[in-house]
Amino acid sequence: QQQVKQSPQSLIVQKGGIPIINCAYENTAFDYFPWYQQFPGKGPALLIAIRPDVSEKKEGRFTISFNKSAKQFSLHIMDSQPGDSATYFCAAAAGAGSYQLTFGKGTKLSVIP
Amino acid sequence: DAGVIQSPRHEVTEMGQEVTLRCKPISGHNSLFWYRQTMMRGLELLIYFNNNVPIDDSGMPEDRFSAKMPNASFSTLKIQPSEPRDSAVYFCASTELAGTPREQYFGPGTRLTVT
Numbered sequence: 001q002q003q004v005k006q007s008p009q010s011l012i013v014q015k016g017g018i019p020i021i022n023c024a025y026e027n028t029a030f031d032y033f034p035w036y037q038q039f040p041g042k043g044p045a046l047l048i049a050i051r052p053d054v055s056e057k058k059e060g061r062f063t064i065s066f067n068k069s070a071k072q073f074s075l076h077i078m079d080s081q082p083g084d085s086a087t088y089f090c091a092a093a094a095g096a097g098s099y100q101l102t103f104g105k106g107t108k109l110s111v112i113p
Numbered sequence: 114d115a116g117v118i119q120s121p122r123h124e125v126t127e128m129g130q131e132v133t134l135r136c137k138p139i140s141g142h143n144s145l146f147w148y149r150q151t152m153m154r155g156l157e158l159l160i161y162f163n164n165n166v167p168i169d170d171s172g173m174p175e176d177r178f179s180a181k182m183p184n185a186s187f188s189t190l191k192i193q194p195s196e197p198r199d200s201a202v203y204f205c206a207s208t209e210l211a212g213t214p215r216e217q218y219f220g221p222g223t224r225l226t227v228t
């Protein structure tokens with residue numbers, strides 16, 4: 001019940017395309033859903049996060065869509081660039097004061113020129 | 114701010130040897146996490162501390178693994194004895210306790226290879 005399932009495992013898009021990464025969860029107590037971005041040789045870094053009281057959040061070219069009833073959320077990258085090539089992790093945490101994140105397995109994105 | 118500092122960045126050791134990984138969290142952060150990353154299992158939480166106290170160590174794979182946080186600015190993850198299956202990248206992350214989940218800041222990781 002603590003799992004977060006992420007798909008696809010890898011994704012290749014052309015520059016300018018809109019890659020979409022999906023995550024699903026079972027634990028209805030989850031109430032914080034961040035996305036982390038990791039470049040090779042680096043630690044993950046927070047990209048964008050959402051709480052279940054909104055259905056969408058945008059920050060620059062990155063958008064999270066959240067479907068509470070389906071227990072799914074997704075990351076969309078608009079006008080993708082080669083510099084967006086990285087591994088993306090979705091995560092979830094439960095309850096105010098909970099700092100323990102459950103991570104998805106990650107999606108390796110390659111944006112080709 | 115220097116960010117989360119981990120050392121060493123790379124460690125190569127032989128099976129059976131003791132390995133100690135070190136972490137210095139961001140100053141002022143009072144929650145610290147140790148993760149292990151592998152291709153097969155992804156990013157796994159091993160243990161985390163709040164105010165230097167271990168809160169959840171259910172992710173620690175075996176008794177061979179131990180972690181300490183003697184003060185707010187230093188933590189260690191020890192593996193004794195090490196095995197080839199312990200080969201992975203180990204990350205330390207820190208955050209500020211403030212009532213709601215906050216961004217975790219990750220260090221650059223320690224790549225451990227056990228031969």
